[in-house]
Amino acid sequence: MKKRDILVLLGGLIIVAILWMAPPETTKHIPKDDTHQKFYDMIKKDGPAGKKAAEKFCQDCHNPTQMPFPAEHPPKFRCTFCHKLDS
Ligand code: HEC
Numbered sequence: 001m002k003k004r005d006i007l008v009l010l011g012g013l014i015i016v017a018i019l020w021m022a023p024p025e026t027t028k029h030i031p032k033d034d035t036h037q038k039f040y041d042m043i044k045k046d047g048p049a050g051k052k053a054a055e056k057f058c059q060d061c062h063n064p065t066q067m068p069f070p071a072e073h074p075p076k077f078r079c080t081f082c083h084k085l086d087s
């Protein structure tokens, strides 16, 4: 085998390994309770546009003074990108 072929093969193996190791979707879902029911309604009705609209409200409650995020919380640009609906 040529050196280049080996590199291509290694590259492929690395990509497969990364996909394989990707964590399962364990991020907490948006609770399906009275507090969040209106967001379920918005998202079910308007799809992606509903998500964008809903996200404007999240930080009314989820903010450092009222309900601080866990210290290790990732950047919060799009809440519903990570926090899915509960079914
Ligand atoms: C009116 C205040 C309020 C708004 C607005 C709100 N939340 Fe919440 N959220 C809460 C409260 C209170 C809890 C904890 C109790 C519960 O489960 O409802 C909570 C819990 C959560 C949890 C789960 C935490 C856990 O421990 O399981 C997630 C995830 C979450 N909210 C995401 C969101 C997202 C995303 C939005 C915007 C679409 C949002 N919340 C909007 C008040 C709010």
Ligand code: HEC
Pocket (backbone or CB within 6 Å): 026, 027, 028, 058, 059, 062, 069, 070, 073, 074, 075, 076, 077, 078, 079, 080, 081, 082, 083
């Ligand atoms: C890049 C992915 C990502 C984005 C975007 C994101 N989060 Fe999170 N969030 C996480 C992770 C990972 C955790 C750690 C705990 C877990 O697994 O739920 C977390 C934790 C939380 C918790 C606490 C849950 C608990 O264990 O008590 C709340 C509440 C929450 N996020 C709300 C939000 C809100 C509101 C937004 C938008 C402003 C947001 N998140 C955006 C990934 C994300």
